[in-house]
Amino acid sequence: xxxxxxxxxxxxxxxxxxxxxxxxxxxxxxxxxxxxxxxxxxxxxxxxxxxxxxxxxxxxxxxxxxxxxxxxxxxxxxxxxxxxxxxxxxxxxxxxxxxxxxxxxxxxxxxxxxxxxxxxxxxxxxxxxxxxxxxxxxxxxxxxxxxxxxxxxxxxxxxxxxxxxxxxxxxxxxxxxxx
Amino acid sequence: xxxxxxxxxxxxxxxxxxxxxxxxxxxxxxxxxxxxxxxxxxxxxxxxxxxxxxxxxxxxxxxxxxxxxxxxxxxxxxxxxxxxxxxxxxxxxxxxxxxxxxxxxxxxxxxxxxxxxxxxxxxxxxxxxxxxxxxxxxxxxxxxxxxxxxxxxxxxxxxxxxxxxxxxxxxxxxxxxxxxxxxxxxxxxxxxxxxxxxxxxxxxxxxxxxxxxxxxxxxxxxxxxxxxxxxxx
Numbered sequence: 137x138x139x140x141x142x143x144x145x146x147x148x149x150x151x152x153x154x155x156x157x158x159x160x161x162x163x164x165x166x167x168x169x170x171x172x173x174x175x176x177x178x179x180x181x182x183x184x185x186x187x188x189x190x191x192x193x194x195x196x197x198x199x200x201x202x203x204x205x206x207x208x209x210x211x212x213x214x215x216x217x218x219x220x221x222x223x224x225x226x227x228x229x230x231x232x233x234x235x236x237x238x239x240x241x242x243x244x245x246x247x248x249x250x251x252x253x254x255x256x257x258x259x260x261x262x263x264x265x266x267x268x269x270x271x272x273x274x275x276x277x278x279x280x281x282x283x284x285x286x287x288x289x290x291x292x293x294x295x296x297x298x299x300x301x302x303x304x305x306x307x308x309x310x311x312x313x314x315x
Numbered sequence: 316x317x318x319x320x321x322x323x324x325x326x327x328x329x330x331x332x333x334x335x336x337x338x339x340x341x342x343x344x345x346x347x348x349x350x351x352x353x354x355x356x357x358x359x360x361x362x363x364x365x366x367x368x369x370x371x372x373x374x375x376x377x378x379x380x381x382x383x384x385x386x387x388x389x390x391x392x393x394x395x396x397x398x399x400x401x402x403x404x405x406x407x408x409x410x411x412x413x414x415x416x417x418x419x420x421x422x423x424x425x426x427x428x429x430x431x432x433x434x435x436x437x438x439x440x441x442x443x444x445x446x447x448x449x450x451x452x453x454x455x456x457x458x459x460x461x462x463x464x465x466x467x468x469x470x471x472x473x474x475x476x477x478x479x480x481x482x483x484x485x486x487x488x489x490x491x492x493x494x495x496x497x498x499x500x501x502x503x504x505x506x507x508x509x510x511x512x513x514x515x516x517x518x519x520x521x522x523x524x525x526x527x528x529x530x531x532x533x534x535x536x537x538x539x540x541x542x543x544x545x546x547x548x
Contacts, residue, residue: 151396154392155389155392158388158389158392162384162385162388163381166384167375170373170376171372171373174373176376176380180380180383180384180387183384183388184387184388184391187388187391187392188391188392188395191392191395192395250367251367251370251371254364254367254368254371255371258368269368272333273365273368273369274369274372278335279335294330294335297329297333298326298329298330301329301361301364301365302329304364304368305357305360305361305364308360308364309360
């Protein structure tokens with residue numbers, strides 16, 4: 137059954153319909169949030185608040201976009217609010233993935249530092265560029281989808297992505313030259 | 316094939332690495348990269364950057380996280396459903412509660428107006444209205460007659476000795492102290508130490524009738540009407 141059908145059922149009083157929507161989207165949504173905020177506790181809080189907001193707002197959902205797009209736009213608003221409030225993450229965080237056994241400890245440490253520095257640079261990007269970059273790279277969204285969830289146009293999303301990459305490339309190069 | 320400048324090539328490189336460049340532009344860019352070392356280095360840097368960004372993703376949380384996540388999310392949503400049910404229930408209760416309140420208010424206002432009507436000045440009302448009010452609420456002062464007998468003092472309304480067609484639609488009974496022992500067998504008052512008014516409409520009509528008949532021989536017209544309108548005991 138399509139999401140939109142479940143939305144209609146929920147509006148007609150079926151509690152199970154919303155439960156099904158939650159089951160379908162809760163984990164992918166939490167993973168999307170986790171990839172941006174990089175903290176499991178915060179991910180849980182944001183994700184729960186998103187579903188509660190959706191529960192309240194679903195009677196006003198006009199179905200102009202898909203339910204997923206609508207849900208993700210609520211989530212990204214919540215993420216944006218959260219990131220604005222949150223103090224920046226310390227740059228020397230350990231890498232999230234398991235160490236590559238083919239690398240020496242020194243190489244692993246060097247890589248960890250590179251990732252941490254890169255993360256810090258991403259955090260310093262303007263919010264829309266940062267979210268566009270993350271949605272494009274981690275969620276595989278096309279620019280039309282990004283425009284739908286973040287607002288704006290597909291061309292604007294493409295431009296944000298381009299500027300984010302250009303800024304990061306320039307800063308990585310300048311950091312490299314300093315080292 | 317169209318030749319492109321370095322500035323255009325560098326604008327396209329991000330889309331090229333990202334996989335969103337159209338085929339024609341891609342071909343032109345690839346050709347440009349073959350002979351332009353500067354743009355090639357930009358391409359390498361961009362590809363490396365995006366590759367590192369893609370690699371640096373947090374690993375998926377363990378099953379414990381998902382268990383806690385699912386259970387706390389379900390608990391929150393259940394709470395929300397209960398809140399919604401409560402709010403719907405309270406909205407369902409509002410209309411009947413309002414209706415009940417309106418009924419009570421109307422009844423209260425009716426009672427107040429019923430009690431307050433006899434105290435109004437009757438001089439300003441037409442005779443027809445006065446008569447109607449008398450019929451409904453009690454006597455006007457001129458038409459009240461007082462009769463005594465059998466331990467009762469009966470104030471009867473509209474028992475007009477001049478002979479219009481009024482009967483006794485309203486009366487009050489005062490119970491004289493130490494009299495009228497019949498009350499003991501009935502549901503009447505038991506405190507006979509005091510004298511008080513009873514609402515005529517709860518007293519037995521035949522008792523009232525016999526008391527009135529006994530005490531109205533000096534008012535034959537009234538007695539006639541009583542005989543016609545009140546039951547004989």
